[in-house]
């Protein structure tokens with residue numbers, strides 16, 4: 001039996017139709033649903049609303065996953081978009097990827113001063129013969145495509161957090177691990193509660209036409225080494241989509257997801273017949289297995305969410321605290337506590 005708990009009610013803002021924001025624990029959707037959209041963390045609730053506006057009008061999954069995460073990129077979230085925490089040299093550098101169910105994909109990494117990296121990733125996919133542009137080349141392409149070059153300034157929150165970090169600035173790249181209430185249970189360096197040092201929004205959707213799509217966008221790890229790129233823009237690591245097998249997206253310590261080709265692994269497990277939930281659990285176990293007989297796993301958090309071509313969904317993470325938002329009706333946009341291996 002799945003345990004469900006009502007946390008709070010919100011409004012979806014779609015005409016007269018109210019939508020409830022709920023909180024469920026360890027829930028996976030075995031029913032077949034179409035259309036449907038899932039995204040990582042509680043910021044996913046707002047992102048899902050934008051995606052759902054497209055899906056409910058019989059729009060395409062690719063448009064939904066782009067528009068959805070653009071909300072988070074604009075939100076001055078500490079970990080996504082230009083309002084996010086900088087690298088250790090004080091610059092915000094952004095990574096993003098997008099993919100449809102036919103294998104078309106695009107990505108950007110180490111991109112500076114562009115507000116919507118996800119849209120640049122989509123242009124890479126649609127307007128170049130390539131998949132991946134990085135750094136100054138990605139920025140040059142964005143400007144050529146008409147994206148404005150924003151000012152190189154930190155948001156006031158990011159400036160404060162960076163100033164605090166600079167007081168000690170020892171380089172120890174670790175991710176925060178949240179507790180089961182979504183609060184920070186483990187904070188590396190000198191960050192105080194609620195100053196996350198990583199987060200990503202990953203979104204996967206199935207549209208009414210039966211097409212899957214996915215997107216992933218992040219500023220990566222706070223105070224990272226300049227030039228560090230995580231899993232989010234790497235197809236098969238942070239994001240993988242295949243109309244025949246399913247879609248998956250990841251969040252957490254990108255290096256571990258890259259080492260295991262995490263989302264590709266999840267999708268291949270689904271191709272072999274596993275449910276989205278079990279596929280995510282197996283991929284999490286693969287990461288954990290690398291660290292057996294050590295205590296290193298206590299500092300490593302990774303979460304996956306996945307969606308089948310029929311609209312079944314699920315998620316799994318290493319440590320408790322990861323959550324994701326699921327929306328499949330005007331009246332259903334729910335935050336779910338992921339199942340986990342370690343409490």
Ligand code: GLY
Pocket residue numbers: 198199200218219220221229230231232250251252253254255
């Ligand atoms: N998962 C985001 C990152 O490691 O950059």
